[in-house]
Amino acid sequence: MAFEHCPPTVADLIAVLGAHGVTEALIKPLTRNHNDKNQIYSGRDFTPLYPTFDVTFADRGASTSGKKGGQAAGALIPEAVFRDFFWVDDTGREVRARDxxxxxxxxxxxxxLSGFSTIENTMPVSLSVDYTKAQPNAVRYLVLGRRGSGQAVAMMVANPPQQFIDDVAGLPSATGSRVWRHLRLRTTAPQRLIALLAAASGRKLPGRRLNAAGATLPFNGTQVCGYTLEHELGIIPNSGKDGDFEGIELKTHTQKKVTLFTPEPDMGLYAADFSSFMTTYGYPDENGHLRVTGIHRVGIRCEKSGLTLRVMNHARGTPISGSVDDDVHLGLFDDAGNLAAGWSLSRMLNSWSSKHNEAVYIPAVKMKCDDAELGAAGYRHYVEFGDRVLWCRETSAEQLFEALYNGTLFLDPAPKYCAGNAALTKRRSQWRVNDIAKAARDLYNDVRTISLSDEMNGT
Structure with missing residues (x-):
């Protein structure tokens, strides 16, 4: 078994990747010192690997580097582990890499990049230090294809013909990178998705969903808009890792204000003792239950809670990767400087994940179902989807934090504490934007407003 490939052209590479469900790929020419011992240089920051691929941020062992100019020897080295990574061998078989x-x-x-061995204790020979010593002038490329909502499908190209080399040189650079080239394979999915969205828009649809067997069922919960859209697109909820539509995230919203994600604090009093957090900072509602609410923007004290949201240990405008050893986190602080609730960098980055790297925001209206026959069948709502959608591509950790700094992204919490009644107690940390149409331009590199009807009419 060998993992090395030698496609004559990039078109041939596309054929192989496409057969494995890849929708886009990153390609990097390797130098002699790029091997399993010395690791593969990816760039100065997380891009473009994050958030293109589904990774989990965490800490590993202490640094022992003695490189001149190093400022953090002995500190924990953060890492991002690929959740699903597969090597493709020369027969087309996929072999999972474990680390x-x-x-x-x-x-x-x-x-x-490090840790290239498969679960079968194999790896591409051309990534070994022995190979690079024996063939120091070998031409090699690492190809990382994205599948679904962030799976990595990898290939090693070794000693390809000149046409392949020229083809790669002609590819555009990946956004934010000087070392990776970008290859977009998916050519029909956006058009097919637009057609499906156009067919669903402008109609009063009963709130419904598909079950695991593909049968239609009424749905009356708070997620009725999302489930109804999935029904119209033929998507079975939670049916796989391919994203909502071939890796494209679908986000319905009934108002301009949109919740982007809801990570819970993993630091501070909130994480250590939720009941103490609520009794310390909460206010009683009309039923005597404690709540903590209010808009919390970075650097601005929230009068309602008395807490101030701050970004700690990071200099605005600098790469996040240069501060990860410094305990970067978001914190809600009281006037005495106590950390009431905090979110570690890994918690935030693991929430703003690969599924956000391409997202379509679809406006929706939820209405009461007034049809007696549908009502008798269990339907309580109609849903109608709008014609104009936001198509957003390519985000980054830096854009996420800049949106926090400038107040575009804010915390709008809604926890409730009912002493002695766990069933009524809830934790809810909502990170929101006031107007997704405006906020998207802070969060994504490529934002387009698309009229579905115009697209279908060719105008």
Whole structure:
């Protein structure tokens, strides 16, 4: 078994990747010192690997680097582990790799790829230090294809013909990178999705969903808009890792204000003792239950809670990767400087994940179902989807934090504490934007407003 490939052209590479469900790919020419011992340099920050791929941020062991100029020797080195990474061998078989990770050396800063072995204790020979010593002038490319909502499908290209080399050189650079080339394979999915969205828009649809067997059922919960859209697109809820539509995230919203994600604090009093947090900072509602609410923007004290949201240990405008050794976190602080609730960097980055790297925001209206026959069948709502949607691509950790700094993204919490009644107690940390149409331009590199009807009419 061998993992090396030698496609004559990039078109041939596309054929192989497409057969494995890849929708886009990153391609990097490798130098002699890019091997399993020295790791593979990816760039100064997380991009473009994050959030293109589904990774989990965490800390690994202490740094022992003695490189001149290093400022964080002995500190924990953060890393991002690929959740699903597969090597494709020369027969087309996929073999899972068990420990591929992006290691972040904040003292330089730089990121490197490591851990290429498969679960069968194999790896591409052309990535070994022995290979690079024996063939120092070998032409090699690492190809990382994205499948679904962030799976990595990898190939090693070794000693390809000149046409392939020229083809790769002609590809555009990946956004935010000087070392990776970007290859977009998916050419029909956006058009097919537009057609499906156009067919669903402008109609009063009963609130419904598909069950695991593909049968239609009434749905009356708070997620009725999302489930109804999935029904119209033929998507079975939670049916796989391919994203909502071939890796494209679908987000319905009934108002301009949109909740982007809801990570709970993993630091501070909230994480250590939720009841103490609520009794310390909460106010009683009309039923005597304690609540903590209010808009919390970075650097602005919220009068309702008395807490101020701050970004800690990061200098605005600098790469996040250069600060990861410094305990970067978001914190809600009281006037005495106590950390009431905090979110670690890993918690935030793991929430703003690969599924957000391409997202379509679809406006919706929820109405009461007034049809007696549908009502008798269990339907309580109609849903109608709008014609104009936001199509957003390519985000980053830096854009996420800049949106926090400038107040575009804010915390709008809604926890409730009912002493002695766990069933009524809830935790809810909502990170929101006031107007998704405006906020998207802070969060994504490529934002387009699309009229579905115009697209279908060719105008």
């Amino acid at each position: 591929v990770r992006m290691i972040i050396y904040a003292q330089y800063p730089e990121t490197r």
